[in-house]
Amino acid sequence: MRSDYSVGGVAALMRDASKSTTYKPALLKALARIAHRDDSLNLPLARLGEEFVRLYWDQTVVYHLRQAAVLSKEATAVKLIRATALEHGVHKLGDLPPSEREHLVTKMAKLLTVNVLAAFHSSKPSTMSALYTWDTTETHITLSPESHAFLRNNALSLELIANYHWAAYLEGCNRLAPRIIQKVSREAAHRSSLARYMALLMRDGEAECFYCERRDGSEHGMQVDHVIPWSFLLEDPPWDLVLACRACNAQKSDWLPDYEYIEKLKRRNRTITLAPGYASPLVAEPDIDRFFNAAISLEWPGFWTPAP
Numbered sequence: 001m002r003s004d005y006s007v008g009g010v011a012a013l014m015r016d017a018s019k020s021t022t023y024k025p026a027l028l029k030a031l032a033r034i035a036h037r038d039d040s041l042n043l044p045l046a047r048l049g050e051e052f053v054r055l056y057w058d059q060t061v062v063y064h065l066r067q068a069a070v071l072s073k074e075a076t077a078v079k080l081i082r083a084t085a086l087e088h089g090v091h092k093l094g095d096l097p098p099s100e101r102e103h104l105v106t107k108m109a110k111l112l113t114v115n116v117l118a119a120f121h122s123s124k125p126s127t128m129s130a131l132y133t134w135d136t137t138e139t140h141i142t143l144s145p146e147s148h149a150f151l152r153n154n155a156l157s158l159e160l161i162a163n164y165h166w167a168a169y170l171e172g173c174n175r176l177a178p179r180i181i182q183k184v185s186r187e188a189a190h191r192s193s194l195a196r197y198m199a200l201l202m203r204d205g206e207a208e209c210f211y212c213e214r215r216d217g218s219e220h221g222m223q224v225d226h227v228i229p230w231s232f233l234l235e236d237p238p239w240d241l242v243l244a245c246r247a248c249n250a251q252k253s254d255w256l257p258d259y260e261y262i263e264k265l266k267r268r269n270r271t272i273t274l275a276p277g278y279a280s281p282l283v284a285e286p287d288i289d290r291f292f293n294a295a296i297s298l299e300w301p302g303f304w305t306p307a308p
């Protein structure tokens with residue numbers, strides 16, 4: 001049988017796919033990633049399940065992106081992850097106990113057999129061969145040497161196609177979330193150091209916690225905090241940065257603060273002076289409200305206040 005694979009063929013498959021979930025871009029991404037690293041033509045379903053867990057975890061638990069217009073309609077993969085994170089009080093996938101992670105992977109692998117693997121090729125152009133075969137009695141899918149080579153040689157392009165369709169779908173359900181493309185594409189969140197903002201944020205050489213207002217004669221014990229969480233904005237704009245004591249910073253984590261702190265932030269920004277080299281523009285006050293309301297509308301954990 002002649003195998004006819006092309007990036008254009010996969011792009012057409014994605015374009016014509018029914019888009020009630022993000023399983024197809026997720027599976028394409030998983031296939032490209034695994035083939036890129038692994039020589040085997042038999043891909044265990046557990047391996048795919050593991051990749052699904054990795055792909056959906058940050059989007060769901062860290063970035064709080066919805067994968068459906070209403071939470072109750074979310075795909076089973078997302079519900080499984082949300083429930084696991086909640087049950088174990090875990091924010092980072094790396095903090096999930098190994099046995100629980102394995103459990104989650106097993107459930108995800110089972111889910112693939114329900115309608116994901118069999119449905120993937122339904123919108124495939126008739127001229128293109130299937131990327132894999134799968135027998136419902138088997139616990140692995142099978143690539144041909146040609147499809148494996150195609151996935152490996154075009155892994156980057158295929159991931160870009162998957163990211164595009166995944167992000168386009170998420171834009172529809174997360175209308176006000178910033179940087180959706182980055183949240184879909186990035187492997188892991190990379191935060192840069194905020195140490196350089198410490199001096200900028202100290203008032204007259206004194207450090208005061210933005211939340212509990214505890215004063216400290218030095219920067220010791222103070223940390224730079226994002227009022228609107230970094231994992232929502234994915235950037236470090238000076239208008240969002242304040243000093244927080246270690247206790248407040250640790251407790252707040254990536255919660256949104258109570259709205260009174262948004263008001264306070266706006267007042268603070270009216271007086272902040274940005275030294276040369278900190279050229280990021282301050283945003284207009286309605287924009288800060290817009291970010292706050294957007295996060296609330298995505299059911300971001302919110303209304304945090306410091307312990308008395």
Ligand SMILES: [Zn+2]
Binds near residue numbers: 210246247248306
């Ligand atoms: Zn504090």
